[in-house]
Structures are given as structure tokens and as C-alpha cells.
Amino acid sequence: MLEPELTMRKVAILLPACDSGRHQHHGGETCEEYEALxxxxxxxxHDAVATAFDQHHTPMPEVPPALRGPNWRAP
Structure with a gap:
């Protein structure tokens, strides 16, 4: 049997750094302002991801007792 050829590519994009060297260049704002933003x-x-996750994982009160696992919690 032939093994598939595995290849890997690494893509790096070099960006200019800010004066402190901690971030990419952020013209017109200080490092503290950039970090706050x-x-x-x-x-x-994170809030958007949590909201989307919660919409797809809602409790199921209609699950019959025989099918409820030990970790099932009523809504």
C-alpha cells in the first residue's frame, strides 16, 4: 500500500513593529491604548463565541428519564 506524501507549508508575514517592539505597528496610539483596544x-x-455556542447547546427537558445520564440537570 502506498503511503500518502505529507507536506507542510509555513507562511510567515513580517510586519513592522511598534517602537517598543511588543506589537505590530499601531500608528497614532500608545501601546497601552492598543492593548486596551x-x-x-x-x-x-469571546462573548460572540459563547453566545453562538449557547444557542446550539440548549437543555433538553423533553428527554425521558430512562435516557438521562448521571450528569443530567433539569433546566
């Missing part, structure tokens, strides 16, 4: 975006992203 990144934190806000990260929180919004």
Missing part, C-alpha cells in the same frame, strides 16, 4: 476586541469575540 485588543482586550476589548478579544472580549467581544
Amino acid at each position: 485588543a482586550y476589548t476586541y478579544r472580549e467581544l469575540y
